Each structure stands twice: as C-alpha cells, then as structure tokens.
Amino acid sequence: MIWSKAETLPRLELEKLQTSRLKETIARVYGVVPFYQQKFKEMGIVPEDIKSIKDITKLPFTRKQDLRDNYPFGMFAVNQDAVVRIHSSSGTTGKPTVVGYTKSDMDVWNEVMARVFTMSGINSEDTVHNAYGYGLFTGGLGVHNGAETVGATVVPSSGGFTSRQLLLMKDFNSTVLTSTPSFALHMAETAKKEGYDIKKDFKLKCGIFGAEPTSVGLKEEVSRVWGIDYYEIYGLSEIIGPGVSNSCCESRDLHIFEDHFYPEIVDSKTGEVLPYGEKGELVITTLTKQALPIIRYRTGDITSLDLTPCKCGRTHVRMKSVMGRVDDMLIVNGVNIFPSQVEHVLSNISDITLNYQIIANKKGYLDSLEIMVEVTEEMPMDSIGALEKIQKNIQSELLNNLYINAKIRLVEPRSIERSMGKAIRVIDKRSL
Ligand code: DLL
Numbered sequence: 001m002i003w004s005k006a007e008t009l010p011r012l013e014l015e016k017l018q019t020s021r022l023k024e025t026i027a028r029v030y031g032v033v034p035f036y037q038q039k040f041k042e043m044g045i046v047p048e049d050i051k052s053i054k055d056i057t058k059l060p061f062t063r064k065q066d067l068r069d070n071y072p073f074g075m076f077a078v079n080q081d082a083v084v085r086i087h088s089s090s091g092t093t094g095k096p097t098v099v100g101y102t103k104s105d106m107d108v109w110n111e112v113m114a115r116v117f118t119m120s121g122i123n124s125e126d127t128v129h130n131a132y133g134y135g136l137f138t139g140g141l142g143v144h145n146g147a148e149t150v151g152a153t154v155v156p157s158s159g160g161f162t163s164r165q166l167l168l169m170k171d172f173n174s175t176v177l178t179s180t181p182s183f184a185l186h187m188a189e190t191a192k193k194e195g196y197d198i199k200k201d202f203k204l205k206c207g208i209f210g211a212e213p214t215s216v217g218l219k220e221e222v223s224r225v226w227g228i229d230y231y232e233i234y235g236l237s238e239i240i241g242p243g244v245s246n247s248c249c250e251s252r253d254l255h256i257f258e259d260h261f262y263p264e265i266v267d268s269k270t271g272e273v274l275p276y277g278e279k280g281e282l283v284i285t286t287l288t289k290q291a292l293p294i295i296r297y298r299t300g301d302i303t304s305l306d307l308t309p310c311k312c313g314r315t316h317v318r319m320k321s322v323m324g325r326v327d328d329m330l331i332v333n334g335v336n337i338f339p340s341q342v343e344h345v346l347s348n349i350s351d352i353t354l355n356y357q358i359i360a361n362k363k364g365y366l367d368s369l370e371i372m373v374e375v376t377e378e379m380p381m382d383s384i385g386a387l388e389k390i391q392k393n394i395q396s397e398l399l400n401n402l403y404i405n406a407k408i409r410l411v412e413p414r415s416i417e418r419s420m421g422k423a424i425r426v427i428d429k430r431s432l
Contacts, residue, residue, distance in 0.1 A: 003118035003150070004111065006259045007314045014315065018053040018262055021287035026050050026059070029293050032077050035070055036060075036295065056262065056285060057273055061296045064097060067238065072098040078291050088136045089237040099138075099237050100291040106145075108288050112243035112257045113146020119248050119255070119312075120208050120231040122176055124151030129169045129204075131179035131187070132211070133421050134158040138241025139211055143178050143233075146243065152176070159183065159420035162190045170201050177207040181214045181222050182423035185354065188225040189414070192377075204228045210235070210242060212422040213324050215340045217347020218354045232321060238297055239284050245319055250311040253318035260288050263317065264296070265305055268326045279304045281326055282319065300326045302338070330360055330426060332367045335403050339425040342371065345397050351379045351390055355416050360428045367430065369406040371398075374413050381412055 002008060009017070026047045029036040039060040040046065049058060067075055076083070078100075085101040101109065122128065128147040132139030140158055147154040155172055157165050159179075166187060169177070177184060184207060191198055204226055209219070210233035223230040234254050235242040244261050245254035256263050261284050265274045268281040282299045286292075301322045310318060324338030331337075339358055346356060355374040360367060373394070379386070391408040398404050417424075 001118050001121070001123075002313060003115040007115060007255070007257070007316060009259065009315055011315055014258060015053055017259055018287060019051075021259075022053055022056060022262065022285065023047070023050055025285070025287060025289075025293045025295070028077050028290075029295060033075060033293075035066060035075055053262065056264070056296065059285075059295050061271065061283065061298050062294050063298050064238070064300070067097045068095045071095045073100065075294075076100055076291055077293055078102055083291050086136075087138045087141075087237055087241065089138070096136075097238060099241075102290040104288075104290050105240070105292075108260055109142060109240050109243060110145045110149045112240065112260060113142060114149040115257060116208065116231075116233055116243055116246040117146050117150045117152065119246050120176075120206055121229075121249060122147070122150060122152055122206070126176050127153040127155065127172055127174045128176040128178055129155045129157060129165070129172070129174035131157050131159055131165060131177065131183055132242075137421065138235070138237045139180075139421075142235070142241035142243060143208070147176075147178075162187055163194060166191050166194065166196060169204075170196070173203045175203055175205050177204055177226070177228070179207070179209065180211045180422055181209040181218055182212065182418075183420060184209060184222045184226065185218070186418045188222075189353075198225065199227050202226070206231060208233050208246070213322050213328070213338070213340045215343035215347055215354075216321075217344050221347065221354055234301075234319070234322065236299055236301075238292075238294055239286060239299075240289070244284065248310065248312040248314060251318060253306060253310075253320055255310070255312075255314050255316040255318055256305075258316045260286065262287055263305060263319065265303070266298075268298075268300075268302075276305050276307050276317075279320075279323075282322075302326060302329075328426065330358065330369075330428065332360060332369050332404055337402055337404055341402055342398070343425075345401050346373060346394065349390065349394055349397065351376055351386070352394070352410070353413065355414075355418075357416055357424070358426045360426070360430055362430050369404060370409060371406050372409045372411055372416060374416055375410050377413050381410075 083100040088096040134140030206229040208231045232247045235244040245256040264283040265280040274280045282301045303319045306318045353374045359370045
C-alpha cells in the first residue's frame with residue numbers, strides 16, 4: 001500500500017515540483033531570516049539566480065552550529081504566533097538545537113509519518129506500542145501522530161519502565177513496536193529474564209526502528225528475537241523529526257520523501273557534491289517547511305543514494321542505512337572506524353551479545369582501543385579457556401576486517417548500562 005500519490009510521481013514531474021518549492025523556500029528565507037540574508041549576500045546570490053532544483057549547489061550550507069548561534073528562535077521564518085509546537089534535540093555539548101512547527105508543518109509531518117506507517121504495512125487494525133521518548137525529543141510525538149493519522153491505536157508508553165512496557169504490550173495485544181533498535185533488544189532481554197515466551201506471549205508482527213546507527217547484525221538480531229519484520233525509519237529534528245525516509249517491504253534501503261526534503265551527498269571535507277552511488281555526508285534542504293526552512297543542512301550522517309527503480313513502485317530516491325556520523329568516526333592510530341562496523345564484526349561471533357562499548361584512550365603517543373562486550377547468559381564467566389578463545393576470535397576478526405588492534409574485555413550479561421533512548425557506543429577518553 002502507498003499512502004500518497006506524491007510517492008510515485010514520475011521523476012520529471014517531481015523535479016518540477018521540487019523546483020517550484022525550492023524557489024518559494026528561497027524567497028521566504030531571503031525575505032525574513034537574517035542568517036540567510038547575510039549568507040546569500042556574502043556569496044553574491046539573489047533568489048532569481050535559482051532557476052531550477054539543479055541550482056541548489058549555488059546555495060550556502062547550514063550547520064548545527066548555525067542553529068546554536070541563533071538560539072533559540074533566530075532562524076525561524078515566521079512570527080511566534082504562527083508556531084504551534086517546539087521540539088529540541090539535546091546534544092551532548094553546547095546549547096540545544098531548537099526547532100519549531102506551524103500548523104502546516106505539523107500537517108507535513110503527519111503526512112510523511114503516515115507514509116512511513118503505510119510503507120511498513122500498518123493500518124487501523126494495528127496497535128502501535130510506541131517506546132520512543134515523549135517530550136522535547138521528536139521521536140515519541142512524531143511517531144505517535146503518524147500512527148494516529150493512519151487510524152492505528154497508539155499506546156504512548158515512551159522510554160523506560162521496561163517491565164511495565166512488556167506487560168502492556170502483551171495485555172494490549174500490540175502488533176507493532178516502535179523504538180530505538182537498542183531499546184528493542186533491551187526489551188527482549190528483559191522479557192526473557194522475566195520468563196515471557198516471546199513468540200507466544202506477544203502479538204507483534206513488525207517494528208519501526210531508528211534514531212541511531214545500527215549494523216545489519218543488530219537489525220537481524222532484533223528481527224530474530226522478536227520474530228518480526230524490521231522496518232527502518234530515519235530523520236532528524238532540524239529537518240522535521242522522524243519521517244525523512246523509511247524502508248519499504250521490497251528493500252532495506254530507505255525512500256526519502258523527496259517532495260518535501262531534497263537530498264544531496266557531499267564530500268564531508270570539501271563540500272563537493274558527489275554522484276549517486278558514492279558514499280558521503282547527507283545534506284538536506286526542506287522544500288515545504290514554514291517555521292524553520294533549512295537550506296542544505298549538513299546532517300553529519302554518512303550514506304549514499306540510489307536512484308534505480310524500486311519494486312514497490314515508489315519513485316523517490318533511496319538512501320542506504322546510515323553507516324555512522326561524521327563526528328562518530330573514531331580515528332585510531334590513523335585508521336577510520338565507525339561503531340557500526342565494529343558491531344557488524346561482533347554480530348558474527350557466537351557466545352557474545354551486541355551490548356558493547358568502545359573505549360578509546362591514549363597510551364603515550366599512541367591510541368589504544370578497548371572493546372567491552374557482554375557475553376550471553378549461557379556463557380559461564382568462570383570458564384577461562386572458553387572466554388580466552390572468544391577474546392582471541394574477536395581480536396583477530398577486528399584485525400582482519402577493520403585493521404584495528406583492540407583489547408577485548410568480556411563482561412557479564414547486563415553489566416553495561418542501558419540507555420532508554422539512543423545507545424551510547426563510544427567513550428572517547430582521549431578528548432576528556
Ligand atoms: O533521532 C529523529 C528520529 C526519531 C528518527 C525516531 C527516527 C526515529 P535527532 O534526535 O535530531 O532526531 O537525531 C538525529 O539521529 O542525524 C542520525 O545521526 C541519527 N538517526 C536517526 N535515524 C537514524 C537511522 C531523531 N535510521 C540523528 N539510522 C540523525 C542511523 C539515525 N542514524
């Protein structure tokens with residue numbers, strides 16, 4: 001099922017729509033947002049220079065820091081009386097990023113989220129257990145509104161209180177779980193510990209997971225332990241929240257709702273635009289946002305785009321799952337690694353779980369890397385020989401696949417602190 005005709009527009013028609021929407025967006029920001037007025041002036045651009053969507057490369061980039069510098073509402077393009085909702089993303093350092101929505105932005109958000117649910121085969125017969133956090137984080141409310149728009153029953157459970165969540169999910173016969181993938185695994189682990197028979201006690205058929213980079217191995221694990229189909233959702237507060245793209249039943253890659261969000265891939269160092277198929281940083285321009293239109297936003301997420309036709313019938317370009325963030329990439333003694341690559345290696349090794357943390361440190365002039373991994377419940381912590389064998393196995397797989405030398409510390413199940421939202425995979429003590 002496809003929610004909207006816009007998802008199947010012939011490419012030429014789509015391009016025309018994108019061009020007219022980009023022109024409107026440029027006129028709006030040039031008229032009222034001092035940040036863009038100044039940027040355009042510096043680059044010698046006026047709105048009339050933008051004649052087609054292809055001219056987008058003439059426009060300046062916007063970065064997270066620009067939103068912080070204009071905290072809280074300096075980048076808004078409407079007066080406060082037109083704003084009906086505020087969200088904010090926490091970030092670990094500095095001021096939060098504040099985003100706002102008009103009534104029409106909320107309509108767009110509900111529309112793209114309805115597309116997400118329909119893409120994942122969900123309708124009014126379903127009950128959605130929504131364990132994304134409610135509050136300033138866009139996950140909870142964004143997913144909530146989409147589920148209601150397609151007529152599903154939503155259980156707004158938010159994060160935390162895992163035991164109670166399991167009870168409700170069972171008693172309400174929920175058919176869909178929406179959460180971060182790491183929280184879905186944590187729920188399964190708790191369910192097992194509390195004696196649930198996962199496949200019998202729960203009626204889940206699928207889940208819509210996202211908000212954090214996730215390896216194929218971890219996705220398969222979520223699918224396997226819950227016995228459900230895995231759909232992936234991507235999004236970010238600055239653009240709208242969840243609902244920028246989602247995977248369909250035919251492909252693991254995610255269709256970007258291009259009638260609202262225009263994607264480009266750029267070289268993260270030079271800013272040069274890269275062709276379809278090449279890996280780089282995803283840059284997005286909003287085409288219909290009113291409260292906070294954003295031009296060429298540097299998402300920091302590494303992916304590539306694929307324009308080959310999809311069997312599902314949607315014409316919108318697909319992005320590969322995000323492999324990591326530009327700023328998440330660890331450079332260890334000159335070797336670049338993303339946590340999701342480590343996760344992928346771990347997912348092929350038995351007797352361990354995918355609960356892990358990567359700790360980078362400095363030893364003299366050299367970087368050192370330690371990976372803490374929880375073993376499975378079945379693995380006794382006193383069988384030294386078996387543990388040593390696993391350690392060596394992980395070490396050699398990391399060396400062979402990623403060219404990294406790491407110390408492996410195997411730890412007891414549930415000894416690494418669980419996050420109720422996005423998992424914390426890296427602790428970089430070199431910068432502390
Ligand atoms: O995480 C929005 C969201 C909520 C998406 C619920 C999906 C589900 P922020 O807190 O602003 O917004 O964080 C945005 O999260 O730039 C990515 O680095 C990461 N991210 C989001 N979805 C995915 C995904 C929400 N499917 C940042 N895979 C983004 C990998 C993701 N990373």
